[in-house]
Amino acid sequence: MSKPEPKREVIVVPDKRALAEAAAQRLITRIAANPQRPTVCLTGGSTPQQLYELLSTSPWREKIPWARVHWFMTDDRYVSQDDPLSNIGMARKAFLDACASAENVHAIPANRATPDEAAELYEQELRTFHPLPPDEGFPLFDLVLMGVGPDGHTASLFPGTSALTEPDKWVVGVAQANVAPFVPRVSLTLPCLTSTREMLFLVSGRDKKDIVARVLAGDNLPAARAQSAHGETVWLIDEAAAPNGGQHANAR
Numbered sequence: 001m002s003k004p005e006p007k008r009e010v011i012v013v014p015d016k017r018a019l020a021e022a023a024a025q026r027l028i029t030r031i032a033a034n035p036q037r038p039t040v041c042l043t044g045g046s047t048p049q050q051l052y053e054l055l056s057t058s059p060w061r062e063k064i065p066w067a068r069v070h071w072f073m074t075d076d077r078y079v080s081q082d083d084p085l086s087n088i089g090m091a092r093k094a095f096l097d098a099c100a101s102a103e104n105v106h107a108i109p110a111n112r113a114t115p116d117e118a119a120e121l122y123e124q125e126l127r128t129f130h131p132l133p134p135d136e137g138f139p140l141f142d143l144v145l146m147g148v149g150p151d152g153h154t155a156s157l158f159p160g161t162s163a164l165t166e167p168d169k170w171v172v173g174v175a176q177a178n179v180a181p182f183v184p185r186v187s188l189t190l191p192c193l194t195s196t197r198e199m200l201f202l203v204s205g206r207d208k209k210d211i212v213a214r215v216l217a218g219d220n221l222p223a224a225r226a227q228s229a230h231g232e233t234v235w236l237i238d239e240a241a242a243p244n245g246g247q248h249a250n251a252r
């Protein structure tokens, strides 16, 4: 059987600054489209930091209805929030603590006995927030931000692991990471992450060129499997990371 055509839009921008601005614009558009309780799932790693910092500054900050927007995490490292490795810690410092309503920040509780226990609790939190299973209700998220690692992982879903093919659970503990930092992780699964109106990958830098080329060529990598089940999947890439100097721009 032939593979279904990936519905993926690729947008190439000149540099990291343009990447952050284009992502901020998309985030604001998605939030504006939901007049009730917009939900955004934030990713970790270093690439989104500039976007997060931008959101706390004018004119972006004034465009976000902070009291209504809920912020979740795609994954986190199993460390305390004040550890420099913490994804939520980075997002808090960059913008959440200064701008978001504290009760709207849904951190993965990385302070439980085990990553599995943290995963169960976070799944309960998501299911309480959104009681209908993703397939039966509207999508869980308006926007899910994603990154890609050198091995093709996304969130903390690494190639060849059971977390990647988890069919039922929304959140799993990941005992071992494939790449640095080698700390256990907690990650949303594909059934949960793909339940979004838009999945937006942020990719920057020359060291991502090869992995981007593999994803766009159709390799069966975690980041290639992650596609919105309800709407758009967009890869926002800077020129340094773009294969063929950006020839894929806007290709589907």
Ligand code: 6PG
Residues within 6 Å of the ligand: 043, 044, 045, 046, 047, 048, 074, 075, 076, 077, 087, 146, 147, 148, 149, 150, 153, 154, 155, 156
């Ligand atoms: C994490 C992630 C991970 C990340 C990619 C890209 O906790 O590490 O959420 O999936 O998004 O590894 O990371 P960079 O932006 O640092 O390249």
